[in-house]
Each structure stands twice: as C-alpha cells, then as structure tokens.
Amino acid sequence: MIGPAVIFDNVTLELGGTRILDHVSFRIEPGSLHCIVGANGGGKTSLIRALLGQMPHTGQIRLEGEHLGPVGYVPQVLDFDRNVPMTVRDVMALLTQRKPAFLGVSKIHHADVEAALRRMGVLEKEHRPFGGLSGGERQRVLFAQALEPAPTLLILDEPCANIDEPGARIVEEVVLELNAKGVTVVWINHDWDQVRKLAHSVTGINRKVLFHGVPSEVLTWAEPKAMAS
Amino acid sequence: MNAIYESIRVTVQGLAANGSLPQAFTYQFVINALLCTLLIGPLLGALGTMIVVKRMAFFSQAVGNAALTGVAIGILLGESYTSPYISMFSFCILFGIALKYTQYRTNLSNDSLIGVFLSISLAFGASLLLYVSAKINTHVMESVLFGSILAVDYTDMNILLVVTLIAALVVVPLYNQMLLASLNPSLAHARGVRVRLLEYVFVVLVTIVTVACLKIIGAVLVEALLLIPAAAARNVSRTLSGFVAGSVIIATLSCILGVLMPMQLGLPVPTGGAIVLVSALVFVGTTIMRATLSRFRATGV
Ligand SMILES: Nc1ncnc2c1ncn2[C@@H]1O[C@H](COP(=O)(O)OP(=O)(O)OP(=O)(O)O)[C@@H](O)[C@H]1O
Ligand SMILES: [Mg+2]
DSSP states (O other), rough: OOOOEEEEEEEEEETTTEEEEEEEEEOOOOEEOOOOOOTSSSSSHHHHHHHTTSSSEEEEEEEESOOOOOOOOOOOOOOOTTSHHHHHHHHHHHHHHHOOGGGGOOOHHHHHHHHHHHTTTTGTTTTTTTTGHHHHHHHHHHHHHHHHSSOOOOESSSTTOOOOOHHHHHHHHHHOOOOOTOEEEEOOOOOHHHHHEEEEEEEESSEEEEEEEEHHHHHHHHHHHHOOO | OOHHHHHHHHHHHHHHTTTTSOOGGGGGGHHHHHHHHHHHHHHHHHHHHHHHTTTTTTTHHHHHHHHHHHHHHHHHOOOOOOOOOOHHHHHHHHHHHHHHHHHHHOOOOOOHHHHHHHHHHHHHHHHHHHHHHSSOOOOOHHHHHHGGGGOOOOHHHHHHHHHHHHHHHHHHHHHHHHHHHHHHHHHHHHTTOOHHHHHHHHHHHHHHHHHHHHHHHHHHHHHHHHHHHHHHHHHTOSHHHHHHHHHHHHHHHHHHHHHHHHHHTTOOHHHHHHHHHHHHHHHHHHHHHHHHTTTTHHHHH
C-alpha cells in the first residue's frame, strides 16, 4: 500500500472579504511525511479544511494514487459539548461505527478501538466521561479515533498542542509507523526541530507559499526572515 | 390496522371486566390513549436526547405554532377542520426546511433563529386562524396547542404509528452520524457524514413527529416530552446508553402514569397536565440526585 499524492493547484480562499490563501500551489508526494509550518493565522488550518472539502475555494485540490482509502483527521480543537453524557468509549463508537453508539461498541470494531486507545495510552480512561478529560487526554483520544479505520491519508492539525512529552513521543512513533506502511501524512506542526527530524518535505505558509522543500535545506535560512514577513 | 386496535381493545376490556385490570380499562378512550402514549413516550424520549444535544429545545413549539397556519390553510382548502393532516404536514415541513435554510445563510445559532421563527409563526398562524374562524370555531387553536388525548380516533393512531416507524427507520441507522454532525461538523464531514443533509433530515423528522403528536397531546406537551425526560436523564447519566435509555424510560413512564393516575385517584387533572407533572417530578428528583450524590457532582464555575 502506498498513500495518495496531494496536489494543491492555485488554491485561493476568501472568507468574509479577506483573502486567507493566495494562489497556493504545491505537491505532497505519495507516501511521504509532509509538514506544514507557518505563523498563527497564516491559513494552515484553512488549507487543510479546503483539502477536506470543508472550505469554499478556487483552484484545485486533488488526491492522486491507487489507494484512496479512509482519511484519518485530527482537528486542531475538539469542541465537543461537555454537557453530553458520553464516555471515551461512546465517543469512539460514535465516530467509528454505524450501530447506534448508545448500544455500545460493535463487536467488529471492538478490538481495533481498544488497540487505538491503548496505543495512545488512554485505554484505562475508556469509561470516563469524555467532557471530564484533561486537554491532553482529549487530544490523545482524538488522535486514537483517526487510527480507526486504518487510514491511507493522515491529516494532523497540531496533534501535539496540549500533549505532554511522553504523549508527543507516542504521536511521533505512531506517525512514523503508519508512514513506514505507506500512509501519506500531512502534519501541521509548530515544532521546527521535530519537522527537521521527521519530515521528508515541508511547506511554509503565510497566506502564500513562503518556501517548500526538504527541511534541512529550506528550514535553515527561512526561519526568522520568512516568518516575519 | 383497525382490526388489531379492535382486538386489543376487546382483550383489554375483557381483562378489566373480570377484574384483572383496573376499572379505567373498560373505557375505549383510555385504551386508545394508552396505546398512543406507548408510542409517543419512547419516540419523544429518544428524539429528545438529540434535541437537547442540538439545542433545538423550542423547535417543536415553533412547529406547533406553524401548525396553526397549517390548520388555517387546511380549512381554507376545505380539509376537515378536526384533522387537516395534509395541510399541517406540508406547511410544517416547509416551515422546518425554511428555518434550517435561513440558518445556513445567516449563521445564527439554533436557539436565536428558532425564537424568531416561533414568534413569527405564532403571530401569523393566530391571525390567519382568527381570519378563517369567522366561519369555524376557535377551539382549533386550543386543540393544536394542548391536544385531546381522550378524543383520539383510529386515523390519528394510524398516522402516529406510521410516523413512529419512519422515525425508527431513519434514526437508528443514522443516530451516530446525526449526533456527530452537531457535536463536531468538521470531524463528521471528514468521516463522510453528509452534515447538512442530515440536519435537514432531522428537522423534517422532528417536524413530522410533532405534527403526528399534535392532535393527541398538543404542541405544549410535545415540547415538554422532548425536553424534560432528556434533561432528567442527563442529570443522572454518565454514558450515552444511560442517557438514551433513561430518557425513553422516563418519557414512557410519565405518559402511562399521566393517563392512569388522575383516573385511578379521581384527581381533577387533565391528562396532558398530569403527564408533564409526573415527568417534572422525575426531573426534580434527578436534579436533587445530581446535586447531592458525589458521583454526579461537577465542580467549577
Ligand atoms: N470561518 C472563518 N471565517 C472568517 N475568517 C476565518 C474563518 N476561519 C479562519 N479565518 C481566518 O483565516 C485566517 C487563517 O486561519 P487558520 O485557522 O487557517 O490559521 P492557522 O494557520 O491554522 O493558524 P494557527 O497556527 O493559529 O492554528 C485567520 O486570520 C482567521 O481569522
Ligand atoms: Mg490552525
């Protein structure tokens, strides 16, 4: 299995009269681990949501490849209503199965859901109310749901934002594992050291594409100057 | 269907006659009322969980008000004024769709927009009904708002049964997707959920359920049964299954007790009022439980 290529072709995105993305074009190779970096408000989340078909835009966004399987998505914020009585398990059931979640996790998914929660180190929290989890715990559950069903394209919007050091290491490991199996990874990441260490390619975005290439080449000079502009 | 209702009636009346069931069951209207509440309780109890999550508390009240216009149109078009179902269903469904459509174009939250539509539909419906009722008596308005469970006929029961089946067939396979669509539209969409389509489906569903229940229990009671049991269950549940099961059980029990208790105890309370009072008692009970039992108590501001 090798995940799809992602092609952004002249993507322009306007919301409420402001141009958030301006003729953005770049290509993410099949099966690569690609990071997107850039200043707050630079349009990274918007770009990803355009990729998911959730933002009106001009230009084209294409997935190319033989395996256009499930897309795993970890959103930047999970604003689940804290008032809805749901355990972690309920949330996983809600997200991964058709059988009504109030009837429990279906048998087919049970092992996979448990494996995903265990992988993220939150299996022992599965009966806790989701709304009562800490920010980092919730982020871990959110990451776990993206692993089920097994994705061919994994889209991560700052998955480590609230996560502690051990958690961040788990995320790293899981991403590398999946990528080794051929999964294409698109990862919005503010941690440049991590990007240098892990990514095959990186794109800097602030409304426009600031730079694009191999981290060791583009991240060296770009950091202070391009980010400031 | 009517043959089945008849055979149930004959059986129950037989049991009441030989003393196995309370005296009240010798009356056909009591049996009909109970059959209806046995459908309405679970139906509204289950839907209520989603109404609470989606913050659509006053939507069914708005539909009830819209139904006033529906009735008026029905009378103008020459439908029977006791059950102008075609006009009520058509107008209310249009109303629900228009509400959702407006919401997607204005970005107003559910509660604000429902409030706007609720007021407009009440004013419009009441005016039109008064205009029309130069010819017809004004009891129509009262019956739409408060219903008349003891005057239910087989047509009403058939419509309720069909709508309940439709609701079950739609909600069971789509429950997760519908809930997710309002909890986190972005994540839902990424998982292939047709978010907007489902929101429309849900609105239409609540609309037809409300209309089907109108003549039986009235808009005010539909509202109460969609809200109070779900709110009560929410108080004391930590899991989704507890929430849904609790809401269904509380709604059904309130209905049954609300029909039977006034009769058994000889209380001069109307059925609708009794149903609300029973569920309100449960709500108070669960609120006290939540406030006092440490396992339910939440901290913070
Ligand atoms: N729905 C929206 N309506 C109007 N403006 C929006 C909307 N969503 C985002 N924006 C604006 O678009 C710009 C880019 O936002 P976006 O969330 O894509 O940034 P980001 O690069 O992900 O930032 P961060 O690093 O803080 O997550 C911001 O200025 C934001 O205010
Ligand atoms: Mg962002």
